[in-house]
Amino acid sequence: MTKKSTVQVEKVNSHIVNWLKTYAENAKVNGFVVGISGGVDSAVTSTLCAQTGLTTLCVEMPIHQAPSQVNRGREHIEQLKKRFPNVINAESDLTSVFEEFKKVVPDTGDIDKVNLSLANTRARLRMSTLYYYAGIHGLLVAGTGNKVEDFGVGFYTKYGDGGVDLSPIADLMKSDVYALGAFLKIPTSILEASPTDGLFGDDRTDEDQLGASYDELEWAMREDESGKTAENFTAREQEVFKIYKRLNTNNQHKMNAIPVCLIPEKYK
Template sequence: MKSEKVTKHIISWLKNYAEKAKVNGFVVGVSGGIDSAVTSTLCAETGFPVLCLEMPIHQGVHQVNRAKEHIEQLKERYTNVSSDEINLTAVFEEFICAVPASEDEAKVNLSLANTRARLRMSTLYYFAGLHGYLVAGTGNKVEDFGVGFFTKYGDGGVDLSPIADLMKSEVYNVAEVLKVPASIMKAQPTDGLFGDSRTDEDQIGASYNELEWAMLQAENGKTVADFEGREKEVFTIYKQRNAANKHKMDPIPVCIIPADLK
């Protein structure tokens, strides 16, 4: 990949989109991960105002520290970047008290993890509405169109997606061009939605490099029967996730009423 040219292309795309939409800037949720670091820096490069929001909910200290380091670096490099921290922990806890309990712990934990992402989405749109900003998404191609590793109407609820055509490895290439902090470059990817140390690989069962490989194999028409051992295992994980999460990646189904019934 021609990383520098790709970086300039995305910056130009963001700038042109904002100009045509006649908005005032961008708002980005910054988590301390590589995707939000790259997205926020790309937005900053446009020259438009960029608001970086930290929205901790029982967040791990290392994630918080990386997010703060990145935001401070951005504010030193770009005069158009501002930031705010909205601690949503109390809101999250109040939500838990308001909803009924369940004995199915696994389903509760997953539902609450997705609730965290949806609370953050609501917060991003609150600030977007205040300032006339666009919510910039931070999903990459493998997450958004491969395994659907995002929360529907959570981190999937955005106005535009600048890095959604980049594989995870390509996001790292762009990060090098943009001089993203080394601590973020080295950190294990995690969605941080469970309040523990689990990584994305722990949840999915495969690394992003493996998932990229599987996505390319699927696009080339390969099937599970074409592989053995770990490759077969990874390809199966990819295909199962891809199938299960189609409802996130495809447009919302609309019941079309036949003309003769209207």
Template sequence: MHTYTNFQAEAINDHIVNWLRAYAENAKVKGFVVGISGGIDSALTSTLCAQTGLPTICVEMPIHQAESHVSRARQHIKNLKAKFDNVSSVEADLTPVFETFKQQVPETENPHLRDLSLANTRARLRMTTLYYIAGIHSSLVAGTGNKVEDFGVGFYTKYGDGGVDISPIADLTKTEVRLLAKYLTVHDEILIAKPTDGLFGDDRSDEDQLGASYEELEWAMAEVEKGRSHNDFSGREKEVFEIYKRLNTINQHKMQPIPVCQIPLNLK
């Protein structure tokens, strides 16, 4: 396992903040919009955006949300506002929107596909809300995906939480996210919270869904980058390696550009 002994939190923080500020200035936008879930990725992303000095809008978008998620999100926003006068917040309760949507779409006899599709719908309703708020404030939607989610196992919703303008923490593993968040004194309740996407209305964690912890997946991602194969491992390592490879393969459609059917010139 990687020990991260050379992790330079202050320098990485400054690098990301400067990158965000320069990108916004070049794009001629006013600031950033970040969806706040009560998890560590959105807490870190919003803290990085706030440090630019540009207007940063933290958006809560509950859809039948667990009370623990809501309370963590609100505490984080309160803490951020106390530190930065450029931070504001909006709450958009999307529960009635979600319920109306469910009433308007066809049912299916497959409960698993229905639950999965509705979970993705939650993420897509939130994306639409973030872009509305960004639009009326001439701002950018800042993504909250980390490296393992975005480029390893594709653990996000296509055109949901994957629908963003910029990705400030997508080159940081979950472990690195935790190290940087701790450096920036994100409050302890968020630092120790079990990672969850909160899309199913229950207490299932990311690890429950993925079959492996982020630390294990980080290890597998590094081993794949070294050119290793499942034959190089046994026991739990082999199991984790195969989980990573399977998820990385089936979720390539999220990570690759949309396929375009190229028409031969002689047919035009």
């Protein structure tokens, strides 16, 4: 199920950079702020933003972060600053904020629910931090979600990393992001690292959480979009397809607009 990207990376790169620049100019802002995680999505997004020539603020927001993730993020930022004079960086260590938050909310005793809620809290603290930086510098928050995460399985935190002003790579599959990352010459350490959201403070990968690799989920997304069913799939393909359909169904609340209760005219 390995899928090699077929996007024309040079043309895609130019298209996204022009789109970003035009959007920022129309919005009359100074540039972009990007949360840097040490992963490929944030590295590619920040490099695309940097190419606009507008201010690109890269923000590190560690919360009990693994040293490997921190080191990859810093390696990318240093490389980006050397390549683009419009790139600046900042760090807000949110560990103490996170620990204080834990003190003022109840522990229900259901460890799985508590851990998941706290993982999402990390993402929401980071979103608030990015919007603070955006507000004081006149910037837009650039999202780092790709297509299979944002519109396939909904693998992001609602009002966390899903809370952004614009999404430069959300129409690219993960394989496309890797191809673009190689074209943009982001650090090899990032291209070779196993994808992880880093929200649990351990070494679990995205694949550990999802139950399937991004290559497999891309395959399932394409099969689903083409109207295929699981009847003629191999055993593993059937398993992956079921995983994709379950996640896609369960996370529709993230992908769809917030439901609004419309009041009948006769009641107004």
